[in-house]
Amino acid sequence: MTTYLLRDVSPLGAERTDLLLADGVVAQIGTGLDAPQDAVVVDASALVALPGLVDLHTHLREPGREDAETIATGTRAAAVGGFTAVHAMANTTPTQDTAGVVEQVWHLGRRAGWVDVFPVGAVTVGLEGERLAELGAMADSAARVRVFSDDGKCVHDPVVMRRALEYVKAFDGVVAQHAQEPRLTAGSQMHEGVVSAELGLAGWPAVAEEAVIARDVLLAEHVGSRLHVCHLSTAGSVEIVRWAKSRGIDVTAEVTPHHLMLTDELARGYDPIYKVNPPLRTQADVEAVREGLADGTIDIVATDHAPHPREDKDCEWAAAAFGMTGLETALSVVQEAMVDTGRMTWADVARVLSTAPARIGRVDDRHGRPIAVGEPANLTLVDPAARRVVRPEAQATKSVNSPFRGRELPGAVVATFLRGRATVLDGVPCDDDVAVAR
Numbered sequence: 001m002t003t004y005l006l007r008d009v010s011p012l013g014a015e016r017t018d019l020l021l022a023d024g025v026v027a028q029i030g031t032g033l034d035a036p037q038d039a040v041v042v043d044a045s046a047l048v049a050l051p052g053l054v055d056l057h058t059h060l061r062e063p064g065r066e067d068a069e070t071i072a073t074g075t076r077a078a079a080v081g082g083f084t085a086v087h088a089m090a091n092t093t094p095t096q097d098t099a100g101v102v103e104q105v106w107h108l109g110r111r112a113g114w115v116d117v118f119p120v121g122a123v124t125v126g127l128e129g130e131r132l133a134e135l136g137a138m139a140d141s142a143a144r145v146r147v148f149s150d151d152g153k154c155v156h157d158p159v160v161m162r163r164a165l166e167y168v169k170a171f172d173g174v175v176a177q178h179a180q181e182p183r184l185t186a187g188s189q190m191h192e193g194v195v196s197a198e199l200g201l202a203g204w205p206a207v208a209e210e211a212v213i214a215r216d217v218l219l220a221e222h223v224g225s226r227l228h229v230c231h232l233s234t235a236g237s238v239e240i241v242r243w244a245k246s247r248g249i250d251v252t253a254e255v256t257p258h259h260l261m262l263t264d265e266l267a268r269g270y271d272p273i274y275k276v277n278p279p280l281r282t283q284a285d286v287e288a289v290r291e292g293l294a295d296g297t298i299d300i301v302a303t304d305h306a307p308h309p310r311e312d313k314d315c316e317w318a319a320a321a322f323g324m325t326g327l328e329t330a331l332s333v334v335q336e337a338m339v340d341t342g343r344m345t346w347a348d349v350a351r352v353l354s355t356a357p358a359r360i361g362r363v364d365d366r367h368g369r370p371i372a373v374g375e376p377a378n379l380t381l382v383d384p385a386a387r388r389v390v391r392p393e394a395q396a397t398k399s400v401n402s403p404f405r406g407r408e409l410p411g412a413v414v415a416t417f418l419r420g421r422a423t424v425l426d427g428v429p430c431d432d433d434v435a436v437a438r
């Protein structure tokens with residue numbers, strides 16, 4: 001295994017130092033370290049080192065929609081984006097609702113070798129919202145599932161939600177809710193507001209999200225369980241989570257990069273690249289989620305990377321699929337929205353994109369660890385001064401539905417290390433090395 005000496009890096013933007021990565025761990029930290037004879041020395045004087053990023057919300061599409069993404073292509077894209085772990089959402093075909101399917105996803109993730117893949121288990125059989133899936137069997141499987149979600153669909157029946165919250169307590173699991181009241185959003189195409197009225201597209205009211213979050217924080221309090229809110233998108237949702245936390249309710253929440261940056265104004269061109277669930281909201285909502293992330297009300301940024309093949313996006317708005325890719329732009333968007341605006345430091349970025357998601361997913365024994373001697377060398381090196389134009393065709397993901405295409409974004413992932421092995425170096429995926437390590 002190659003030894004790496006990262007020269008003059010800024011861990012989390014702190015004082016420059018050298019990091020020696022050997023035998024899968026951070027072996028030494030200090031200035032002016034001697035380079036072992038066989039070490040690869042990386043000039044990291046312009047770079048910030050973060051603990052490897054952890055995504056709590058990735059759609060890898062395999063099994064079932066390998067035309068959109070596979071576990072191999074999606075995890076390679078994740079490594080390029082600086083991730084060392086992803087939680088793979090359950091809305092595959094077949095659904096990840098049995099121990100057999102989550103184990104298959106887990107095995108394919110290991111075989112691909114780019115990041116650690118932690119399968120999310122479905123809450124209900126077939127995501128149908130009626131019968132609880134085999135939560136215990138998935139938790140006990142080799143995949144050790146701790147996050148359960150019907151994402152893409154809401155667990156709308158309060159009795160089913162209550163049972164799920166009660167059940168996962170047995171193994172310290174969490175229910176990650178896709179908060180969308182189905183009756184209030186039947187046929188909805190975009191955020192309900194001035195723009196939807198002008199465009200004549202069916203609106204998706206903020207209350208459809210907020211009502212479910214309000215209900216669920218109360219249910220979580222009632223049964224004393226842990227709740228995670230997926231892709232929170234409205235100012236009202238931020239207020240409800242803030243209130244719930246002030247009451248001591250065990251709730252965590254995520255926001256996506258696109259909801260930190262983009263608004264419903266983009267729908268004016270009727271380009272379905274901007275069609276997503278939950279929909280892009282207003283500038284006031286963008287401000288509120290930025291503030292919520294900065295003050296800790298929102299715990300994490302999660303990509304909701306939702307790849308779709310061209311034919312599902314190159315069509316009229318109403319016929320197009322909901323979803324956007326995000327793994328390879330997430331860090332840059334967070335830099336632009338939060339760091340370059342002075343709202344967050346790089347240490348905060350490490351918290352919202354690594355430490356906190358690892359803790360929520362209960363993988364914090366391996367990921368989101370401090371950069372310290374003896375810790376697993378899961379690291380991301382970022383060049384904050386870089387600027388690049390997003391070119392979806394040049395990305396590692398199999399799909400091209402990036403809402404940031406053509407935009408110039410700050411920052412670039414220069415290297416990613418998974419247990420001391422480089423998965424990305426000089427911004428390029430290490431295909432040969434990852435293949436050897438398999």
Ligand SMILES: NC(=O)N[C@@H](CC(=O)O)C(=O)O
Pocket residue numbers: 059091151152153178275276277278304306307322323324
């Ligand atoms: N976020 C999205 O817009 N799409 C997701 C699922 C979902 O609808 O949440 C997908 O799987 O494509």
